[in-house]
Amino acid sequence: xxxxLRINGKSxxxxxPEDVPLLxxxxxxxxxxxxxxxxxxxxxxxxxxxxxxxxxRSCQVALSDVWDDITTIEGIGTPDTLAAVQKAWIANQVAxxxxxxxxxxxxxxxLLAENPSPSDADINDAMQGxxxxxxxYPRIRAAIHDAAQMIKEA
Amino acid sequence: xxxxxxxxRRSFLIGSAAIVGGVAFGTYKYHQPAPxxxxxxxxxxxxxxxxxVDQSGVTLIAPRAEMGQGVKSTWASLIAEELDVDPSKxxxxxxxxxxxxxxxxxxxxxxxxRGYDRSNFQHSLGEVVGHMSKFLDLxxxxxxxxxxxxxxxxxxxxxxxRETLKQAAANELGVDxxxxxxxxxxxxxxxxxxxxxxxxxxxxxxxxxxxxxLRPASQWRLIGKxxxxxxxxxxxxxxxxxxxxxxxxxxxxxxxxxxxxxxxxKTRFDATVANTxxxxxxxxxLGDAVAVVATNTWLAxxxxxxxxxxxxxxxxxxxxxxxxxxxxxxxxAAPNSTMRDDGDVDSLPADATVIEAExxxxxxxxxxxxxMNATALFTGDALRIWAPNQGPTIVQKSAAALTGLDTxxxxxTTTYLGGGFGRRIETDYIDRAxxxxxxxxxxxxxxxxxxxxxxxxxxxxxxxxxxYRAAVKxxxxxxxxxxxxxxxxxxxxxGRMLGLPMSGPDKGHVDTAFNQPLAIPNFRVEGYLTxxxxxVGFWRSVGASFNGFFSDCILDExxxxxxxxxxxxxxxxxxxxxxxxxxxxxTVRDMxxxxxxTPDGIGRGVALAYSFGTPVAQVIEVADEDGEIRxxxxxxxxxxxxxxxxxNTRAQMFGGMVYGLSAACxxxxxxxxxxxxxxxxxxxxxxxxxTMPQVEVALLENQxxxxxxxxxxxxxxxxxxxxxxxxxxxxxxxxxxxxxxFDLVF
Numbered sequence: 001x002x003x004x005l006r007i008n009g010k011s012x013x014x015x016x017p018e019d020v021p022l023l024x025x026x027x028x029x030x031x032x033x034x035x036x037x038x039x040x041x042x043x044x045x046x047x048x049x050x051x052x053x054x055x056x057r058s059c060q061v062a063l064s065d066v067w068d069d070i071t072t073i074e075g076i077g078t079p080d081t082l083a084a085v086q087k088a089w090i091a092n093q094v095a096x097x098x099x100x101x102x103x104x105x106x107x108x109x110x111l112l113a114e115n116p117s118p119s120d121a122d123i124n125d126a127m128q129g130x131x132x133x134x135x136x137y138p139r140i141r142a143a144i145h146d147a148a149q150m151i152k153e154a
Numbered sequence: 155x156x157x158x159x160x161x162x163r164r165s166f167l168i169g170s171a172a173i174v175g176g177v178a179f180g181t182y183k184y185h186q187p188a189p190x191x192x193x194x195x196x197x198x199x200x201x202x203x204x205x206x207v208d209q210s211g212v213t214l215i216a217p218r219a220e221m222g223q224g225v226k227s228t229w230a231s232l233i234a235e236e237l238d239v240d241p242s243k244x245x246x247x248x249x250x251x252x253x254x255x256x257x258x259x260x261x262x263x264x265x266x267x268r269g270y271d272r273s274n275f276q277h278s279l280g281e282v283v284g285h286m287s288k289f290l291d292l293x294x295x296x297x298x299x300x301x302x303x304x305x306x307x308x309x310x311x312x313x314x315x316r317e318t319l320k321q322a323a324a325n326e327l328g329v330d331x332x333x334x335x336x337x338x339x340x341x342x343x344x345x346x347x348x349x350x351x352x353x354x355x356x357x358x359x360x361x362x363x364x365x366x367x368l369r370p371a372s373q374w375r376l377i378g379k380x381x382x383x384x385x386x387x388x389x390x391x392x393x394x395x396x397x398x399x400x401x402x403x404x405x406x407x408x409x410x411x412x413x414x415x416x417x418x419x420k421t422r423f424d425a426t427v428a429n430t431x432x433x434x435x436x437x438x439x440l441g442d443a444v445a446v447v448a449t450n451t452w453l454a455x456x457x458x459x460x461x462x463x464x465x466x467x468x469x470x471x472x473x474x475x476x477x478x479x480x481x482x483x484x485x486x487a488a489p490n491s492t493m494r495d496d497g498d499v500d501s502l503p504a505d506a507t508v509i510e511a512e513x514x515x516x517x518x519x520x521x522x523x524x525x526m527n528a529t530a531l532f533t534g535d536a537l538r539i540w541a542p543n544q545g546p547t548i549v550q551k552s553a554a555a556l557t558g559l560d561t562x563x564x565x566x567t568t569t570y571l572g573g574g575f576g577r578r579i580e581t582d583y584i585d586r587a588x589x590x591x592x593x594x595x596x597x598x599x600x601x602x603x604x605x606x607x608x609x610x611x612x613x614x615x616x617x618x619x620x621x622y623r624a625a626v627k628x629x630x631x632x633x634x635x636x637x638x639x640x641x642x643x644x645x646x647x648x649g650r651m652l653g654l655p656m657s658g659p660d661k662g663h664v665d666t667a668f669n670q671p672l673a674i675p676n677f678r679v680e681g682y683l684t685x686x687x688x689x690v691g692f693w694r695s696v697g698a699s700f701n702g703f704f705s706d707c708i709l710d711e712x713x714x715x716x717x718x719x720x721x722x723x724x725x726x727x728x729x730x731x732x733x734x735x736x737x738x739x740x741t742v743r744d745m746x747x748x749x750x751x752t753p754d755g756i757g758r759g760v761a762l763a764y765s766f767g768t769p770v771a772q773v774i775e776v777a778d779e780d781g782e783i784r785x786x787x788x789x790x791x792x793x794x795x796x797x798x799x800x801x802n803t804r805a806q807m808f809g810g811m812v813y814g815l816s817a818a819c820x821x822x823x824x825x826x827x828x829x830x831x832x833x834x835x836x837x838x839x840x841x842x843x844x845t846m847p848q849v850e851v852a853l854l855e856n857q858x859x860x861x862x863x864x865x866x867x868x869x870x871x872x873x874x875x876x877x878x879x880x881x882x883x884x885x886x887x888x889x890x891x892x893x894x895x896f897d898l899v900f
Contacts, residue, residue, distance in 0.1 A: 017432050020452055028407055028450035033399035034392020036572070037451070038523055039605045043835040046523060073392035082391070089390040093382065093801055096809055097222030098389030099396060099523040099572030124844035131835060133523050133573050134222045135812025136805070137846040 003063055007032065008075030018064035023047045025063055026072060034073035034102050038131070045130030048103035049073075055110035057129075073102040076109055084154065085109045088147035096134035104130050108144050117148055203254040204233055204311040207319070207355040212237070212244040212339055217255035218304075219295035219544045220248070220385060221574030222809070223864045224802040227383040229304050231376040231798065236312030236369060238336040239351070241376070246384055251546030251566040255293040259303035268494075268669035270732045270764055270857070293547040294651070296579050296692060298766035298862020301798050305860060309368050317364035322357035323349045331364075380801040385570070397542035397569045400529045402598040406435060408590050409454035410601060411461060412443040412611050414829035416688050418466035420444075428457040437461070440589050447594060451602050468828025470687040474617070477825065478514065481619050481684045484639040489680035491659035494668035497676030499623070499635040506625040506632055507715050511708060513622070514889040515700045516822035518615035518693055521838055524572020525608040526583035530591035531598040536563045537588065538598075542571035544579040548651060552581040553588050575813065576692030579651060580613050609838060610830040613647065613691025614823055616640040616684075620667075620704035625676075626716035631727055633676035634712075636667055636704060640690075642683045647691040666698035666765045666869055667705045673730035688825065694813050695865040698765035702869025703818075703876070703890070706761040710877045711886065719750040720877065721760045721773075728762065734793045734857040735764060738771040741791035741852050746773040757882025763869035768861030769793050772811060772874040774847065776882050783879060784899040785815070785847040793854040794861040803863050804851040810867020811849070816840035818872035819898055822891050845899055 001018045004011055007030065014029050026032045026049070035058060038046030042057040049058045052068030077083030082090070085108050095101045104127070111118055111126040118126065123144055132140070204215045214237075216229035230246045249255065316336055323341035324331040326349065335342045341349045371377070388394035413419060419442035428437050428446060433453030438445040444461050448454035471477045502508065528541035537557055543549050546566040554561045571578055587601040603611070618640035625633040642663055645656045660681055668679035693699055713723035721743055728735040739762055742748070752758050755778040762771045775787040790807050797803050820839040824831045832838045876887040879896060892898060 016450075017453075020450070024450050024452035027398075028452070031401055032392075033395075033401065036396075036523075037398060037525065037602070039835050041605070041834050041836065044523070077391060079387050079391050079393060082387075086390040090382075090386050093380075093386060093805070095222075095383075095386055095389035096224070096805055097523065097571060097573045098385065098394055101389050102392045105390065127843040129842075131523070131840060131842060133521060133575075133813070133816075133840060134805075135809040135816075135841065135846070137812070137841070137843050138808065138849055139805070140843065 001064070005066060006069040008071060014063070016063055019062045021059050022049070022061040022063060022066055022070070023058040026058065032072050032074055036099055036102055038100065038103075043131070044100070044103075045107060046100050046103040048106040048130065050106060050110060053110070053113065055107050073106060076106070083109065084150040085112060085143070085147040088143040088150060091146060092139045092143040094136050094139040094143050096136055100130060100132045104132065104140055108140070108147065111144070112148055112151060116151060118144060203252070204308060205237065205315040207351045207358070209352050209355070212239050212351055214244055214246050215249040216246050217249045217252070217293060218300045219542075219568060219571050219574060219578065221295070221544070221571035221578070223300070223806055224383050224799065225295065225300045226385055227381060228301060228798050228802060229308060230384065231381050232304050232308035233312040235374055235376045236309045237316050239339045241381060241384060243339065248568045251293060251550045253293070253547070257292055257294045257299055257303050258307065259297070259299035268671070269767055270669065270671045270735070270769070292545070294545040294579065295574070296544055296576060298768070298865040302767070302860050302862065305796070305798070306368075313366035313368055314363050317366040318361055319351050319354050319358050321361055321364050322354040326354070326357065377798055379799070381799055383802065394570050396524050396572045397527045397529070397540065398524060398572075398600070398602055400540040400569060400600060402529070402531070405529070405598040405600060406447045406449065406594070407451040407454050408445050408447045408599050408601040409451060409458040410440075410443055410445045410586055410603060410607060411458045411463065412607065413465045414610060415465050415468035416470070418442065418469060421464045421466055423461055423463040425461045427460045431457040431460060436594065438590060438593050440586070443586065445586070445590050445601065447590065447599060451600075455604055470828070472828040473826055474824040477687055478617060478619065480687060481617060481639050484682040484684040485621065485637060487682065489637070490683045491661070491664060491681040492678060493659065493661060493664050493681070494677055494679045496674070496678070497633070499633050499676045499678045502625050502633055503627060506627040509622070509624045509626070509708070509711050509715050511622050511711060511888060513620045513704050513707060515618050515703060516824070516890060517617040517688070518817050518821045519609050519612045519823050519832070519838060520573070520575045520577035520693060521609060521835070521840070522571075522573030522575060522577055525603045525605055526577075527600065527602040528584040528587035529598060529600040530587040532557065532588070532591040532595050534595055535559070536565070537591070538565045538567070539584060539588065540567045540569060541584045541587070542569050542578055543581070543584060544571070544574050545581075545651065548579070549581050549584050551653070552585055556585055556588050557592060575694045576696070577612065579692055582611075605835070606833040609832055609834060612823070613689045615693030615699055616643060616690040618700040620700070622704065622708040624708050624712050626712050629716045629718055631672075631674050631712055631716070631723070634674050634678075634708060636679045636708065637682060638664055638667055638679070638701065638704065639682035640684055640700065641686060643690055643692060643696055645683065646686055646689070662697045664697065665701060666763050667701035669764060670705050670762070671732035671735040671764050671769060672709070672724070672727040674727060694810065695765055695868040698763060698865070698869040699814070702761070702763035702765065703872045706763060706870065706873035707876060707888070710759070710873070710880065721748050721750070724760065724762050732769075734854070735762060735769040737854055737856050738762070738769050738791040738793050741854060742771045742773045742789045745791065745850055745852060746775070746787070746789040748773060752881060757878045757880070759874045759877025759879070759881055761870035761874035761877060763866070765866045765869050766862035767859060768863070768866035769857070770807070770866045770870050772870040774874040774878045776875070776878045778882060779899060782897045782899045783882065785845065785875065788847045788849040790849065790867065791852040791854060792866060793857050794863060795855060795857045796860045797853050797855060800853055803853055806863040807851045807867040808849045810865060811871045812841050812846065814868040814871025815875060818875050818890050819892050820900070839900065
């Protein structure tokens with residue numbers, strides 16, 4: 001099945017069975033490897049991307065079900081043009097192994113878009129689907145608060 | 155004190171390695187440099203195996219696996235400290251697999267003795283023994299050893315390179331080398347002229363390396379300071395390349411199905427359906443596994459799932475209960491070790507209060523966030539491997555045995571690791587990719603395991619049983635007699651790593667049980683080894699991961715029986731044995747405002763564990779939340795002797811604690827029908843944002859020697875939590891995970 005996806009503002013045409021999850025289309029077909037495979041069952045959040053601005057687990061979205069434009073970690077900011085949330089992640093030295101952080105950042109970016117001043121309880125609610133085996137949670141929390149402040153001041 | 159020669163002649167089983175023969179070829183030969191794997195060419199000056207300079211600037215080699223512990227940055231800082239370069243302005247590479255990059259510190263854990271009582275002489279001896287890794291080609295990241303390994307060697311590498319570059323500048327400027335200064339990648343003359351290292355590279359390459367003294371601590375710019383990690387921008391932008399992110403022209407993607415029964419093969423398989431599925435290019439018979447090569451990973455996984463396979467039955471007890479029966483039977487044989495035997499634990503006064511307890515801890519998976527994977531390209535006379543791994547020279551050797559190629563024909567690229575925790579010291583997942591690539595000559599293939607395959611084919615933290623008999627009298631600790639039984643990580647894991655048979659007393663098996671820094675007058679610890687059943691391996695903090703729980707939980711039971719405050723009880727015993735251990739306890743006491751009593755609905759627990767050279771004390775607070783238990787706060791104090799990067803070390807400390815707490819709450823691997831029952835994170839959960847306590851970390855530098863950072867945060871976590879839950883509920887947790895016996899918030 002030939003499908004056209006709009007990812008990070010660019011169009012990509014792929015020819016794949018319609019049930020291939022978006023995660024694998026991004027990673028293995030288009031080469032956007034910033035989005036990670038962790039569990040394949042929506043239990044870890046490593047594959048989180050935005051579809052139409054909403055944070056979703058790309059391992060659970062079949063190619064034929066993609067309903068809107070897609071933004072991945074590569075689309076929200078680059079090493080030369082960092083998004084506020086990425087700047088906050090770096091300032092707080094959040095990452096350890098770093099494997100889950102693309103998903104954490106995409107989830108946090110979506111939280112901040114909906115709620116510019118999240119409380120600790122809001123952060124708990126929004127982030128509990130994103131697993132980190134290194135245990136970076138305290139710094140993720142601090143980075144989200146910092147990013148909220150940065151966005152407000154910008 | 156045994157003589158150096160006698161120690162060298164002995165064969166010990168220690169921590170994570172066996173040492174055979176030893177210093178006989180040690181002191182003389184280790185001073186000979188190992189061949190430099192970096193080739194000088196085209197104006198590039200290779201000053202030593204850790205530094206090279208060319209027209210594009212300075213490149214430092216940090217040949218340790220970056221698995222989250224920040225070693226790429228801290229290792230580079232050690233070189234940069236003496237070389238006078240800004241770590242953020244140089245390139246830092248992992249480099250190739252090479253003898254020159256052996257780990258000089260990990261083997262020093264192998265010395266007999268408790269560790270904390272090591273004299274300066276023994277400490278130096280440890281460094282000599284450590285250099286034996288060179289002869290075993292042990293380029294390994296593990297054992298919380300990187301900073302202890304690199305601390306002196308890398309500063310020497312930086313200083314030598316700096317002085318050689320200065321000599322090149324001195325020759326060019328016609329001044330004495332001692333009149334020159336260096337700063338930010340440049341040599342500066344007394345009259346203010348500057349020459350960049352890049353411009354001096356070619357001339358420096360022609361010089362004999364110049365030796366230099368190391369700078370005193372008072373002149374350090376980087377060591378002891380918070381230096382931003384050099385992998386942080388890449389990890390915040392999705393541009394860091396992990397093993398699964400390797401992309402090569404013409405690359406194919408593979409998935410695998412291995413026997414659910416360890417160590418056996420299949421009797422039949424039918425791939426009729428798989429062969430017709432979309433994207434499938436090849437179905438491969440790997441003997442004791444099947445694999446599918448396809449155009450993308452998911453299509454390969456769907457097809458491998460569709461292969462019907464009949465497996466041979468498991469050649470070991472098929473259920474967790476039967477496996478634990480076998481572990482319990484180990485107590486019937488003679489102990490493998492009695493590493494501590496102070497006083498007389500058998501003759502207790504009649505009026506002593508005796509506590510008997512049996513503790514059981516489950517098998518555990520590593521569950522790294524990045525599932526096992528590797529990429530390989532086999533071209534008949536050569537093999538290239540790209541893999542997230544903790545031991546590139548071991549990977550090379552294993553691939554050489556599979557392919558029949560010389561190790562020289564095998565190139566290993568080490569990517570970032572999406573977690574290691576000891577899992578990636580093994581080569582099984584790389585061997586599988588090599589097996590696949592061998593059947594696809596000329597085509598690069600990336601093999602990624604499903605999460606289910608990863609969780610059910612691990613080298614597990616061994617399940618373990620401890621039997622303790624302890625006594626208190628008049629409010630004092632009188633006696634502790636501990637017996638610990640489990641499969642041996644040393645025999646099985648270190649045996650695989652070194653390719654050597656392991657024998658003798660297994661120190662790693664009883665680590666953090668026999669060498670807890672506590673002055674208990676009658677103190678015996680015996681290790682009992684269980685025969686191999688399911689695969690066991692190195693899991694963050696290894697033996698200390700279970701012994702930390704056993705040895706601290708019994709202490710808490712003793713304090714309770716003695717009607718003493720549990721923190722003061724430990725403190726008194728630590729003070730009399732080793733002051734740095736007392737200081738970490740005092741620090742968590744003060745940080746947490748420990749009073750010895752807690753209000754209704756709140757519980758607090760303390761634990762102390764000495765492992766990998768570092769004493770760590772933790773206090774954990776729990777609260778009753780509508781009948782469920784929530785961890786609310788945690789305090790950690792650790793004494794590493796010397797802290798290279800405080801911010802990064804704090805991350806290792808709370809990260810190690812979270813790894814231990816996750817296992818304590820939710821972690822267990824169980825077997826039924828010979829196969830692992832847990833498949834994915836819903837069956838093997840961990841702490842998450844909403845269950846993570848607030849945490850404060852204090853780093854102390856009281857002890858005379860440098861301790862490790864990556865592992866010591868893990869062992870005290872589970873006992874501190876179990877002791878807090880006792881304080882809250884009055885019920886002892888003598889087995890884990892806690893979710894079975896307590897209602898935890900999750």
